[in-house]
């Protein structure tokens with residue numbers, strides 16, 4: 001029997017409110033088994049699929065919810081919400097695969113406007129002959145999701161919550177951009193992020209913007225509504241937040257400045273201020289433990305382990321490992337600052353220019369508090385030195401400069417200095433005041449980027465590799 005067919009879950013129907021975990025109705029295991037060949041082909045091709053380069057050996061169902069009826073007599077699309085765990089050959093335990101959220105549309109015929117969303121025709125099982133497609137591309141499905149948020153409550157294992165009234169009837173569109181998840185924009189009013197790889201526990205991209213909103217920080221769009229899968233540790237599935245209409249992202253603005261031969265110093269300074277304000281608000285809203293020596297050691301050990309793992313995956317890193325390690329060893333040698341420990345707090349975790357938006361009024365906002373998607377959720381949610389975010393932005397100025405010909409190292413150096421000045425002016429702490437910590441975090445970030453680019457965008461690998469070369473040779477930031 002295939003793994004999919006042996007899975008024991010319940011198909012929760014919108015009408016019956018049955019929840020996941022009950023004994024499987026006879027057709028539910030068959031359902032996943034019959035969809036598996038299509039998913040096998042389609043899933044690894046998605047931008048948000050994290051297991052790139054690894055063979056997919058099977059799927060197991062975590063939860064299934066029939067949001068719109070699937071029976072062939074129903075008019076219009078059916079909508080199946082699935083949480084599926086993907087199996088890879090090197091995972092000894094079936095509970096260890098990544099869990100993905102899928103919203104699968106089901107129709108008898110696919111209207112031409114949805115041709116690009118096609119997954120395939122189901123060959124056998126309860127949906128034999130029907131067409132499976134990416135449901136988010138269907139305006140009827142997108143409209144239905146907004147309606148669910150307007151009238152919160154449960155739908156099988158899914159729980160919809162809202163923090164404010166929601167405007168009805170807004171026209172949806174799928175955001176067409178490079179991203180780790182999938183987003184829908186409603187009118188010019190809201191943006192809904194559907195998390196693709198999901199984890200037990202509250203996603204920081206819900207938790208932190210909610211906390212910042214409560215703390216009165218206007219730098220981050222506050223969640224209006226969200227939905228999650230119920231369980232001992234609820235899984236955050238999606239967040240609706242105000243859409244910043246007309247805003248431009250910092251990455252595009254930086255590239256435009258480079259193309260025009262302009263510096264980006266005022267923008268970098270403003271971004272330093274914005275980062276500092278968000279850090280101050282996070283430190284007010286959430287715990288700020290000092291890292292004792294044991295945790296400093298752990299931080300350094302984690303960085304070293306990440307470096308070693310990255311070098312195993314990307315052999316080009318190997319010659320630089322000894323040089324890069326000196327950055328981590330320098331932090332370990334310092335132990336903890338002044339006996340009180342390094343200051344730690346919740347941080348953004350994956351801050352770069354693409355996570356910043358400048359509004360039409362020139363005001364900068366920060367978005368996407370999910371942290372580095374490859375890291376386990378508990379690690380992403382743990383308090384860290386705020387310099388982690390600073391290091392992310394410093395790397396990003398370098399990325400922008402490196403992606404432009406001819407390379408202009410001075411452009412990045414001026415941005416980096418201005419960003420730190422802006423940060424210091426707003427927070428009273430200049431990140432350059434702790435050079436060992438900054439260098440270690442910048443090194444850790446560059447190592448992450450090497451792995452990220454090797455997996456997702458091999459053409460970009462030379463960009464972080466240039467930083468690796470510089471950081472391995474450096475003794476100070």
Ligand SMILES: Nc1ncnc2c1ncn2[C@@H]1O[C@H](COP(=O)(O)OP(=O)(O)O)[C@@H](O)[C@H]1O
Pocket residue numbers: 175177178179180181182183191193221241242243244245247249354355357367368370
């Ligand atoms: N509140 C918002 N207003 C306007 N655009 C947004 C907003 N949030 C996100 N975006 C746009 O959506 C893109 C993807 O959002 P992001 O949160 O970074 O998703 P992901 O985690 O999938 O990478 C961003 O690069 C930005 O252009």
Ligand SMILES: O=P(O)(O)O[C@H]1O[C@H](CO)[C@@H](O[C@H]2O[C@H](CO)[C@@H](O)[C@H](O)[C@H]2O)[C@H](O)[C@H]1O
Pocket residue numbers: 178179180251350352353354368372373392395396397399400449452
């Ligand atoms: O998808 P996310 O935005 O959450 O972040 C991931 O993808 C980013 C690229 O889209 C990647 O960022 C790296 O490339 C950027 C330029 O495209 C650059 O500005 C960043 O500094 C660099 O780290 C990010 O690391 C990854 O987590």
